[in-house]
Amino acid sequence: MTYKIAILGASGYTGAELVRLIAGHPHIEIAALSGNSKAGQSMAQVFPHLRHLDLPVLTTIDDVDFEGIDLAFCALPHKTSQEVISKLPKTLKIVDLSADFRLRDPEVYQKWYGNAHSAVELQKEAVYGLAEFYRDEIARARLVAGTGCNAATGQFALRPLIAAGVIDLDEIIMDLACAVSGAGRSLKENLLHAELSEGAHAYAVGGTHRHLGEFDQEFSAIAGRSVEVQFTPHLIPANRGILATNYVKGDAQTIHDVLVKAYTDEPFIVVLPFGEHPSIRHIRGSNFCHVGVVADRRDGRAIVIAALDNLTKGSSGQALQNANLMLGLPETEGLMMAPLFP
Numbered sequence: 554m555t556y557k558i559a560i561l562g563a564s565g566y567t568g569a570e571l572v573r574l575i576a577g578h579p580h581i582e583i584a585a586l587s588g589n590s591k592a593g594q595s596m597a598q599v600f601p602h603l604r605h606l607d608l609p610v611l612t613t614i615d616d617v618d619f620e621g622i623d624l625a626f627c628a629l630p631h632k633t634s635q636e637v638i639s640k641l642p643k644t645l646k647i648v649d650l651s652a653d654f655r656l657r658d659p660e661v662y663q664k665w666y667g668n669a670h671s672a673v674e675l676q677k678e679a680v681y682g683l684a685e686f687y688r689d690e691i692a693r694a695r696l697v698a699g700t701g702c703n704a705a706t707g708q709f710a711l712r713p714l715i716a717a718g719v720i721d722l723d724e725i726i727m728d729l730a731c732a733v734s735g736a737g738r739s740l741k742e743n744l745l746h747a748e749l750s751e752g753a754h755a756y757a758v759g760g761t762h763r764h765l766g767e768f769d770q771e772f773s774a775i776a777g778r779s780v781e782v783q784f785t786p787h788l789i790p791a792n793r794g795i796l797a798t799n800y801v802k803g804d805a806q807t808i809h810d811v812l813v814k815a816y817t818d819e820p821f822i823v824v825l826p827f828g829e830h831p832s833i834r835h836i837r838g839s840n841f842c843h844v845g846v847v848a849d850r851r852d853g854r855a856i857v858i859a860a861l862d863n864l865t866k867g868s869s870g871q872a873l874q875n876a877n878l879m880l881g882l883p884e885t886e887g888l889m890m891a892p893l894f895p
């Protein structure tokens with residue numbers, strides 16, 4: 554059985570990553586690809602690294618024929634995504650990579666994104682797309698909202714610890730380093746090589762990053778009380794990868810034991826031996842997330858570090874994992890490739 558899919562936003566970074574992954578998938582075929590400014594071009598023109606593949610030409614979304622398509626990936630900017638998805642056939646399965654359907658409460662959405670949600674009914678229907686924690690709901694869902702790449706990295710480190718009650722919920726600090734492809738492919742002055750290379754800086758400092766909406770929603774639901782982490786993301790001059798370094802109060806060995814137990818059957822989450830810590834150079838191009846625990850020199854404190862590739866486990870790999878679940882395929886299909894190294 555082969556399922557036909559469309560990728561809306563195929564001329565962007567996550568769209569191209571979906572194409573790369575699906576090209577090696579035994580049961581999924583790419584039937585349509587959309588672009589906006591790049592509509593009318595071939596994928597080989599837009600992404601020469603995909604030249605070897607026989608792919609549909611990029612069209613506008615209006616020109617995509619959804620007849621016979623089983624599932625659409627929406628790799629569009631947020632806000633555009635909710636407008637587009639509202640107009641798609643109501644029977645179509647959708648994995649949305651944008652932020653539009655991650656936050657369940659429309660008021661919370663407005664607080665972090667600045668605009669009223671224009672598809673509240675769809676927002677209610679959507680399932681949060683972190684497969685390791687919402688597997689059964691995703692398998693039954695029509696619309697799945699992929700997590701933010703920063704939000705996914707932090708959650709892989711912290712969710713089991715909050716659930717097990719082994720860390721102080723009021724003393725969680727997360728420093729996160731994000732590679733530049735996290736900002737997408739559109740041209741931005743601050744992402745020019747001359748302004749980005751040889752440097753690193755924090756952004757959204759002081760608790761203003763919109764992924765805090767996701768952390769608050771998810772961590773508070775697990776804890777059954779409000780949990781607000783202190784979070785500072787940093788932009789680093791790397792192409793791919795996110796490293797989330799979490800400072801927590803709790804016994805380091807217990808924390809490690811909890812993570813090992815939580816992820817023992819998870820194919821993509823690898824807990825490193827106690828005392829070892831991960832690096833983005835060891836997960837690049839793969840759907841793996843590495844998690845490590847190191848004891849602090851002060852008793853009762855630990856550092857928990859998670860690393861993943863924002864374009865695979867942080868977005869497109871996660872989206873394909875969700876699509877596999879929604880289509881009744883093995884969750885790991887097309888996703889077990891080894892990381893690229895060096």
Ligand SMILES: NC(=O)C1=CN([C@@H]2O[C@H](COP(=O)(O)OP(=O)(O)OC[C@H]3O[C@@H](n4cnc5c(N)ncnc54)[C@H](OP(=O)(O)O)[C@@H]3O)[C@@H](O)[C@H]2O)C=CC1
Nearest residue numbers: 562564565566567588589590591631651702735737738868
């Ligand atoms: N990059 C990352 O690491 C992650 C991204 N995400 C989310 O995934 C989504 C896609 O991100 P990314 O691939 O990085 O973004 P890009 O900016 O690289 O790509 C955006 C895509 O959307 C298309 N597009 C833009 N505006 C419109 C419009 N008005 N109508 C139709 N199509 C449009 C673009 O077409 P064209 O280029 O032809 O104009 C392009 O194909 C975003 O919502 C992002 O927040 C989520 C997790 C991680």
Ligand SMILES: CC(=O)N[C@@H](CCC(=O)OP(=O)(O)O)C(=O)O
Nearest residue numbers: 651652701702731732733735736
């Ligand atoms: C470097 C950079 O800008 N990173 C992005 C990563 C977020 C992301 O891509 O996720 P969503 O946009 O889907 O929420 C940021 O911090 O906003």
